[in-house]
Every structure is written in structure tokens, then in C-alpha cells.
Amino acid sequence: QVQLQESGPGLVKPSETLSLICTVSGGSVRTYFWTWLRQPPGKGLEWIGEIHNSGGSDYNPSLRSRVTMSVDTSTNEVSLRLSSVTVADTAVYYCARRVRRDSDTYDFDYWGQGTLVTVSS
Amino acid sequence: DIEMTQSPPSLSASVGDKVTITCRPSQNIMTYLNWYQQRPGKAPKLLIFGASSLQSGVPSRFSGSGSGTHFTLTISSLQPDDFATYFCQQSYSPPLTFGGGTKVDIK
Numbered sequence: 459q460v461q462l463q464e465s466g467p468g469l470v471k472p473s474e475t476l477s478l479i480c481t482v483s484g485g486s487v488r489t490y491f492w493t494w495l496r497q498p499p500g501k502g503l504e505w506i507g508e509i510h511n512s513g514g515s516d517y518n519p520s521l522r523s524r525v526t527m528s529v530d531t532s533t534n535e536v537s538l539r540l541s542s543v544t545v546a547d548t549a550v551y552y553c554a555r556r557v558r559r560d561s562d563t564y565d566f567d568y569w570g571q572g573t574l575v576t577v578s579s
Numbered sequence: 580d581i582e583m584t585q586s587p588p589s590l591s592a593s594v595g596d597k598v599t600i601t602c603r604p605s606q607n608i609m610t611y612l613n614w615y616q617q618r619p620g621k622a623p624k625l626l627i628f629g630a631s632s633l634q635s636g637v638p639s640r641f642s643g644s645g646s647g648t649h650f651t652l653t654i655s656s657l658q659p660d661d662f663a664t665y666f667c668q669q670s671y672s673p674p675l676t677f678g679g680g681t682k683v684d685i686k
Contacts, residue, residue: 502666502677502678502679502680503623503666503668503677504677505673505674505675505676505677516673518673518674519674520674552622552623559628559629559632561610561629561632563610563611563613563628563629563630563670564670565613565625565628565629565668565670566613566615566623566625566668567625567628567634569622569623569624570622571621571622572622
């Protein structure tokens with residue numbers, strides 16, 4: 459059974475860099491695209507971007523200038539870095555696995571439990 | 580970006596009721612539409628992918644239909660576990676986007 463677990467600081471100061479790790483167990487990070495999403499308290503979901511071990515990646519244009527994602531096959535982890543954070547970046551951050559179906563559609567079939575990151579001085 | 584409009588934003592229903600939630604993308608997305616359930620404090624859970632395919636392990640009372648610019652999620656007989664918020668999501672083109680959610684609570 460695939461499991462994902464996000465970890466990282468729960469509090470980040472404005473203008474600093476948010477750094478999170480998603481540890482994958484029960485499967486390898488070498489396959490699939492790995493996605494980061496976020497949900498501000500009481501609000502909807504926002505796709506941050508995705509990355510594949512092959513180097514392929516895609517980021518939300520609204521965040522592209524501040525986002526970096528990477529995959530570490532030695533630790534089976536996926537990381538997210540978001541620079542120059544503001545209070546608007548306060549949210550629960552999720553990692554998820556993106557799966558491609560035979561029909562050529564794709565979706566997020568496994569999710570981590572999420573981690574709340576608060577941006578505050 | 581493709582805007583996803585869900586309706587209603589919330590609804591009250593009783594156990595055993597049939598519930599229908601609608602999702603309308605701002606452009607044609609063929610069947611690149613997924614539905615998720617989110618309980619309070621929990622991660623979203625995939626229910627339906629490709630507009631109408633039931634994810635493994637999801638009860639058959641959940642069903643999805645539609646294509647293009649009109650989709651529906653139906654719960655045929657609402658159960659206590661189903662009181663939650665439901666989101667639609669398009670995977671037609673990045674940036675991938677979600678609907679605003681429909682909160683289903685107890686009447």
C-alpha cells in the first residue's frame with residue numbers, strides 16, 4: 459500500500475523559503491508524477507505543480523517564479539521549496555501521486571495527510 | 580486557466596436521500612474530470628476518475644456522468660460516512676484546477 463507523508467516546519471517567516479518533504483513508502487518515486495497541492499484554511503484546493511524522476515516538471519504559472527521541486531531516489535522523497543513567502547501562502551500543503559489511466563485521463567490516487575504551514579512573523 | 584464552477588456550494592440532506600452535485604468547466608474538457616471527497620481535517624479521497632469510472636474501493640452508490648462542459652456526481656442513497664465536502668477537478672490542461680467544493684451536511 460502506497461503511503462505519503464509530508465514533513466517540514468509548521469511556521470515560516472514572511473520573505474523566507476518554505477521547504478517541505480514528502481516521503482513515499484510502499485512504492486518507488488522513480489515512477490509516476492508527484493504533485494504538490496495546497497489548501498488555505500477554509501478554502502479550496504490549488505495545484506502547485508508536479509515533477510517526475512526523469513526531470514519532467516510543470517508548475518502553476520501563478521507560482522512558477524517561486525517554486526522548485528525535486529525527487530531524491532536514494533531516500534524515496536519528493537521536495538517542495540517555495541521562496542519569498544507571504545501570509546497568502548498559509549495553507550495545508552499536500553503531496554499526491556498522479557496516475558495516468560488507460561483512457562489517457564489522469565488523477566491523484568494517493569495523498570499524504572497534509573501539513574499546515576503558517577506564514578507569520 | 581479553466582474555471583470549474585460547482586453547484587450548489589452546500590446542501591442539506593438526510594440519510595437515504597439521493598444527492599446530485601454539478602460541475603461546469605469554463606471550456607470543453609472532454610471527460611478529463613475527477614471527483615474527490617474530503618472529510619474535515621483529512622486529505623481528499625479520489626472517488627471518480629475520467630468523469631465516470633469508479634475508483635477501486637469506492638462504494639457503488641457513487642457515480643459520475645457527463646462530458647464537455649457539464650458533469651454530475653450522484654450519491655444514490657446518502658450514508659452517514661458521506662457527509663463531507665466534494666470537489667471536482669479537471670486534468671485536461673495545466674494548471675490543473677478544482678471546483679470550489681460542495682459541502683454536504685445533515686438536514
